[in-house]
Amino acid sequence: MALVEMKDVTRAYTSGDHELKALDGVNLSLEEGKFIVVLGPSGAGKSTLLNLLGGLDSPTSGTITVDGRDISKLSGDELAEYRAEKVGFVFQFYNLIPTLTVYENVALVKELSKNALDPAEMISAVGLADHMKNFPAELSGGEQQRVSIARALAKNPKILLCDEPTGALDYKTSKEILQLMEDVNRTYGCTIIIVTHSQRDAAYAHRIIRLLDGKIIAENRNRPMESDSKIEIL
Numbered sequence: 309m310a311l312v313e314m315k316d317v318t319r320a321y322t323s324g325d326h327e328l329k330a331l332d333g334v335n336l337s338l339e340e341g342k343f344i345v346v347l348g349p350s351g352a353g354k355s356t357l358l359n360l361l362g363g364l365d366s367p368t369s370g371t372i373t374v375d376g377r378d379i380s381k382l383s384g385d386e387l388a389e390y391r392a393e394k395v396g397f398v399f400q401f402y403n404l405i406p407t408l409t410v411y412e413n414v415a416l417v418k419e420l421s422k423n424a425l426d427p428a429e430m431i432s433a434v435g436l437a438d439h440m441k442n443f444p445a446e447l448s449g450g451e452q453q454r455v456s457i458a459r460a461l462a463k464n465p466k467i468l469l470c471d472e473p474t475g476a477l478d479y480k481t482s483k484e485i486l487q488l489m490e491d492v493n494r495t496y497g498c499t500i501i502i503v504t505h506s507q508r509d510a511a512y513a514h515r516i517i518r519l520l521d522g523k524i525i526a527e528n529r530n531r532p533m534e535s536d537s538k539i540e541i542l
Contacts, residue, residue, distance in 0.1 A: 311340035311466065311499055312361065317370035317380075319356050319522075330356040332522040334370070338501070340466075343493045345510040346503045348519035354503035355471060357519070361501065362395050362469045363387040375466055392420045396460030396498070398470040402452040404444040404459075411440040414459045423464045430458040433495075434488060450481035454488065461492065468492070470502040474509060486512045 314336040320329045331353045338344060348354050359365040360372055363379055366387075372380045379390055404413050414427040431440055434454040444452055453473060460468055470489070474482035490512050493500045502509055510516050518526040 310337040311375060312336070312338035313371075313373040314360075315371045315373075317360065317367045317372060319353075319360060319365065320368045329522050331360070331367070334522075334524060336517070336524065338499065340499055341493070341497045342514045343490065343500045343512060344502070344515050344517065345513035346501065346517045346519055347505070347507070347510050348503075349505055351521075352519040353522040354505075354519055356522075358469050358471055358501070358503050361467065362397060363390045392463070393423065394466045396463045396465035396468045398453070398456050398460050398468065398473045400472040400475040402444070402449075402456045404452055404455055406444050409441050409443055410436060410447070410455050413444070413455055414462050417459060417462045421463045425462050425464050427458075427462055430462045431455070433461065433492075434458045448481070449477055450484060453477065453481075453485050457485075457488065457492065461496065461498075465498055468498050468500045470500065472504055472506075473502060474504070474506065479508075482506075482508065 314334050317331055317334045318329055319331040320327050334357070346354050346357060356365070360367055361374070363382070367380050370380065371378055375394065379387065382390060410431060411427055414431055418424040418427070428440065431437060434457050436451060436454055436458065439447065439451065444455070447455070473489070474485055477485060486509060489500055489502070492498070502513070504510070514529065516528050517524060
């Protein structure tokens, strides 16, 4: 059974007499526990797709089912609960709170998710065990992105949604972050969905979905699928 099902999903915006379809009749089925990259240029609809899957926006038409639940018809409070319990977010610019330490930034999720994991364990998992008392300004860009990933993982999410996670990083650091995400996917079994314009990022995916003008124009398997057995986070 697919973890995510999108059926005839359209997200349209109106400006005066004009209508812009950021997504146009998208049909998509995503398997649990896979590493997926959505690839496309600016304006292709990538961020809109991510916002819909993350419960940050709702479709104009169509249905989105995640883990057996149609999230396209949830109320605002229900969407907030969905985001807290099912989804972790990783953004291009980290979104860390500068006045909190690494540990405190990651520990914030304990206030949001009843299934939160141990913050120290997640910080150690991303290779920052020696930086728990540091503040974001004392870290490099790559280290800050690792904190962002640890914070997202600490929610114990079904899905990790990543919006251009290497966009602000140099080549070497980008490669390290992508390898870390590959390790996270393999070790913890959470589904990772990255939206990006970077072909380099796509090289790490099980599956690549190409978007253009709000439509899926191509899909391909990038490497042999791992076993379908799911690794539970304990």
